Amino acid sequence: MGLTKSTISLLSQELIEEGWLVEVEAEPQPLQARGTGRPPTPLMLDEHRLAFIGVDLGLASATVVATNLVGKILAEHSGPVDIASPAQTCERVAMMVHALLEDPELRRRGVVGLGLGVPGAVDERTGMLRFAPNLGWKGVPLRDLLRDALAGGPAAQLPLYVQNDADVAALGEFEFGEPPVSEPLVFLGLGTGVGAGIVVNDRLLTGAGGFAGEIGHTVLDAQGPRCSCGRRGCAEAFVGLAALVQAVLGQDSAPVTRDPAMLLRSLPASVFATGQAVHDEAIGAALERAGHYIGLLLQNLWAAFDPALIVLGGPTCELGESLLGPARERLAHYAEAAGLQPPLVRQARFGRLAHAVGAAAAVIHYQVRPLSDATQQASSMIAADAG
Amino acid sequence: MGLTKSTISLLSQELIEEGWLVEVEAEPQPLQARGTGRPPTPLMLDEHRLAFIGVDLGLASATVVATNLVGKILAEHSGPVDIASPAQTCERVAMMVHALLEDPELRRRGVVGLGLGVPGAVDERTGMLRFAPNLGWKGVPLRDLLRDALAGGPAAQLPLYVQNDADVAALGEFEFGEPPVSEPLVFLGLGTGVGAGIVVNDRLLTGAGGFAGEIGHTVLDAQGPRCSCGRRGCAEAFVGLAALVQAVLGQDSAPVTRDPAMLLRSLPASVFATGQAVHDEAIGAALERAGHYIGLLLQNLWAAFDPALIVLGGPTCELGESLLGPARERLAHYAEAAGLQPPLVRQARFGRLAHAVGAAAAVIHYQVRPLSDATQQASSMIAADAG
Numbered sequence: 001m002g003l004t005k006s007t008i009s010l011l012s013q014e015l016i017e018e019g020w021l022v023e024v025e026a027e028p029q030p031l032q033a034r035g036t037g038r039p040p041t042p043l044m045l046d047e048h049r050l051a052f053i054g055v056d057l058g059l060a061s062a063t064v065v066a067t068n069l070v071g072k073i074l075a076e077h078s079g080p081v082d083i084a085s086p087a088q089t090c091e092r093v094a095m096m097v098h099a100l101l102e103d104p105e106l107r108r109r110g111v112v113g114l115g116l117g118v119p120g121a122v123d124e125r126t127g128m129l130r131f132a133p134n135l136g137w138k139g140v141p142l143r144d145l146l147r148d149a150l151a152g153g154p155a156a157q158l159p160l161y162v163q164n165d166a167d168v169a170a171l172g173e174f175e176f177g178e179p180p181v182s183e184p185l186v187f188l189g190l191g192t193g194v195g196a197g198i199v200v201n202d203r204l205l206t207g208a209g210g211f212a213g214e215i216g217h218t219v220l221d222a223q224g225p226r227c228s229c230g231r232r233g234c235a236e237a238f239v240g241l242a243a244l245v246q247a248v249l250g251q252d253s254a255p256v257t258r259d260p261a262m263l264l265r266s267l268p269a270s271v272f273a274t275g276q277a278v279h280d281e282a283i284g285a286a287l288e289r290a291g292h293y294i295g296l297l298l299q300n301l302w303a304a305f306d307p308a309l310i311v312l313g314g315p316t317c318e319l320g321e322s323l324l325g326p327a328r329e330r331l332a333h334y335a336e337a338a339g340l341q342p343p344l345v346r347q348a349r350f351g352r353l354a355h356a357v358g359a360a361a362a363v364i365h366y367q368v369r370p371l372s373d374a375t376q377q378a379s380s381m382i383a384a385d386a387g
Numbered sequence: 388m389g390l391t392k393s394t395i396s397l398l399s400q401e402l403i404e405e406g407w408l409v410e411v412e413a414e415p416q417p418l419q420a421r422g423t424g425r426p427p428t429p430l431m432l433d434e435h436r437l438a439f440i441g442v443d444l445g446l447a448s449a450t451v452v453a454t455n456l457v458g459k460i461l462a463e464h465s466g467p468v469d470i471a472s473p474a475q476t477c478e479r480v481a482m483m484v485h486a487l488l489e490d491p492e493l494r495r496r497g498v499v500g501l502g503l504g505v506p507g508a509v510d511e512r513t514g515m516l517r518f519a520p521n522l523g524w525k526g527v528p529l530r531d532l533l534r535d536a537l538a539g540g541p542a543a544q545l546p547l548y549v550q551n552d553a554d555v556a557a558l559g560e561f562e563f564g565e566p567p568v569s570e571p572l573v574f575l576g577l578g579t580g581v582g583a584g585i586v587v588n589d590r591l592l593t594g595a596g597g598f599a600g601e602i603g604h605t606v607l608d609a610q611g612p613r614c615s616c617g618r619r620g621c622a623e624a625f626v627g628l629a630a631l632v633q634a635v636l637g638q639d640s641a642p643v644t645r646d647p648a649m650l651l652r653s654l655p656a657s658v659f660a661t662g663q664a665v666h667d668e669a670i671g672a673a674l675e676r677a678g679h680y681i682g683l684l685l686q687n688l689w690a691a692f693d694p695a696l697i698v699l700g701g702p703t704c705e706l707g708e709s710l711l712g713p714a715r716e717r718l719a720h721y722a723e724a725a726g727l728q729p730p731l732v733r734q735a736r737f738g739r740l741a742h743a744v745g746a747a748a749a750v751i752h753y754q755v756r757p758l759s760d761a762t763q764q765a766s767s768m769i770a771a772d773a774g
C-alpha cells in the first residue's frame with residue numbers, strides 16, 4: 001500500500017482503541033519461518049465491543065436488529081407500522097430502536113450507528129427518500145424525520161444512514177460475507193416491490209438520483225399491466241408479489257393488500273410445498289410462469305451488470321423451489337443458448353432478516369468508506385502517480 | 388488532496404516532461420488578488436506534443452484515427468476488413484495503423500498507445516475477446532494477435548488496450564467531454580449490435596467477464612425472434628439495425644448482410660428525411676414502432692443505472708428524428724407516468740467516429756487510471772483512515 005510500518009502501527013492503534021480491531025496471540029511458528037526482530041502481533045476484527053443497529057422499514061411492519069462487526073445478530077425486534085404518515089412511522093421506529101437498546105448485551109457495547117433500509121430510491125448524501133411507489137411516499141426527508149423522532153432518547157446522537165432496502169441487503173452480503181466477496185455482487189429483492197442492490201468496486205452503485213438497480217421498473221411489455229410506479233408493463237407488474245398472488249388465485253381475486261406477509265398468507269398451503277408436491281396443476285403452472293419471468297429478470301441483470309454473484313432475497317423467496325427452480329432453469333436455458341457460463345445464484349445469507357441486517361452492515365460500510373469527494377480525488381491522484 | 392506543495396511540484400514536472408501538461412503564462416492579476424510569494428504558474432493539458440491511436444473494428448470495415456490529448460482528430464483512415472479470420476483481420480488493421488503513422492503531424496508527436504474497440508465482450512486485463520456474436524468470434528486473444536501483427540513496424544512497442552466498442556465510446560464522451568462530466572454516463576450504441584458503455588465513479592463498469600452493459604441482450608419477450616447471441620427475444624432482435632431494416636422493408640425481405648453501411652443503403656431515401664417528410668405510412672409506422680422500442684430501452688437503462696446522461700451513437704442514429712423522436716417521446720412518457728425527471732439524452736459528440744475516437748480516449752483512460760489491485764487497496768485504506 002506504500003505506507004510505512006509506523007503509519008500502519010498508528011492506524012491500527014486507533015482502530016484498536018475505537019473497538020474495531022483486537023490484538024490476538026501469535027500462533028507459535030517453526031523456527032525457520034520466523035524473520036528477525038520482534039514477531040508481528042496478529043490483528044483481528046473485534047466481535048465483542050461494537051454494535052450496529054439496522055432497521056428494515058416494510059409496508060406494514062418494521063424489523064430492528066443489532067449486529068456485531070461480523071454480522072452476528074445480537075438482538076432483534078419486529079412490529080407493525082402504519083405508513084399513513086412518514087413522521088408517525090419514524091416515531092414508531094424510534095420507539096422500537098430505543099426498546100432494543102435496553103438489551104443488556106447492547107448496553108455493554110459501543111453502538112456505532114443506525115442504518116435504515118426503505119423500499120424506495122434514496123439520496124444517500126441527504127437521507128431524502130425520493131420515490132417509494134409501494135409506500136406511496138415521494139420527497140420525504142426520512143433521515144431528518146428519524147433524527148427528530150430519536151431526539152431525547154439513547155440513540156439521539158447516533159450517525160444515521162438511510163438507503164434503499166435492496167442496496168443495504170447487498171451491503172449485508174458484501175460486508176458480512178467471507179472475503180474476498182465476488183464482484184459485481186447483485187442482491188435481487190423479491191417482494192411486493194422488486195429491486196436490486198449492486199456492489200461494484202467495493203461501493204454501492206446508486207446512480208445519479210438513487211434509482212440505480214430499480215430492475216422492477218424495467219419495462220418488459222409496453223402494453224402490460226399498470227405498475228405501482230405509474231408506468232405500464234414493468235417487471236414488478238409481472239413478478240411482484242401482488243401480481244404473483246393474483247396469478248395463483250386467478251384474475252378475479254385481485255389482492256386488496258400490498259403487505260407481503262398478508263399476501264403470502266392468502267395463498268393455499270400447497271404452494272409452499274416443493275415443486276413435486278404442488279398438486280393443483282393451475283397453481284403449479286402459474287408458479288412456473290412467474291418463475292420463468294424471474295429467470296428472465298436474472299438474465300437481464302446478467303446482461304446489464306455482469307455480476308459474479310446474484311443473491312436472491314425478499315418474502316417471495318418463501319415460495320421456495322416451485323418458483324425459484326423454474327427461475328434458475330430459465331437462466332440456465334439462456335446461458336446455454338448463448339454458450340456462456342451464467343453467474344452464480346444463491347439465496348440470501350440472512351433470510352427474512354436480509355434487509356435489517358443489511359441496514360446494520362450499511363453503518364459499517366459508510367463508516368469505513370465515507371461518502372467524500374476528497375477520497376475520490378485522492379484515489380485518482382494515486383492512480384495518476386502510479387502511471 | 389493532502390499532498391504537499393513539493394510533491395505536487397514533482398508530479399507536475401514529470402507530467403510536463405512526458406508531454407501531458409504545459410506551463411502557460413499567468414494572467415496578470417489585480418494587486419489585491421495576489422498572495423505573498425512567487426505567483427503560481429498555471430498548468431494546462433498540452434494539446435501539441437502527444438497523440439493517441441484509436442481503432443474501431445466493425446463488421447465489414449475498420450476506422451483508424453489519431454487524436455491529441457483533448458480529442459482533436461489529427462488523422463483518420465477507414466477501409467474494408469474481412470472478419471473471416473481474426474489473425475488476418477489484425478494484420479489488415481496493423482497495415483492501416485502503420486499507414487496512419489506516416490502522417491507528418493503524427494511523426495512530430497509522441498504516440499502514447501493504441502486502443503482497439505470491438506463489438507463484443509472483452510477481458511480488459513488480458514485483451515481476450517470473450518464473445519462477439521455479430522463477428523462470430525469467441526475466445527479470441529485479440530491483443531496478442533494485434534501485437535503479433537504490429538511486430539516489426541513503428542507501432543510494435545506501443546501499449547495496446549482492447550475494449551468493447553460501446554465502452555470505449557463512453558470513455559470518449561467522458562475523457563474528451565467538458566469537465567465535470569455528468570455521472571453515471573451511459574453510451575448506447577445502436578447498430579447491428581446494441582450495447583451500452585457505462586462510466587461510474589470515473590471508471591468503466593465492465594462486470595465480472597466484460598459483459599456489463601450488454602443491454603442489447605436483455606430479453607424483452609421470451610417468445611420473441613432468435614437473436615445473434617443464440618437467445619430468443621433479446622432487445623437486439625427488435626431494435627438491432629438488421630431487425631429494423633427488415634421491419635421497414637417488410638417481413639419477406641430478410642437482410643442478407645450484417646454490415647451496417649450496406650443495411651443503411653438498402654433503405655429507401657425517404658427514411659432519412661425528417662419525421663414529417665416520411666411519405667410512406669407503413670415505413671413511418673415501422674420507424675415509430677422501432678423508436679418506441681428504443682425508448683423502452685432508454686427507460687430500462689434509466690431503471691438499471693440511473694444515469695445523469697445517456698449518449699446515443701452508432702450507425703442507426705443516421706435515421707435521425709423519425710426514429711429518435713419517438714424514442715425520446717416514449718422515454719418522456721414513462722417519466723411522466725412515474726412523475727419523475729428523465730435523464731438527459733443527446734447524440735454522440737463524435738458522430739460516426741464515436742468508437743474510433745473513444746478507442747483513442749481509452750489509451751488516455753488506462754494510462755491515467757491503470758488497472759491495478761494495488762490502487763484499489765490504497766484507496767480503501769485512505770477511506771478507512773479518513774473514517
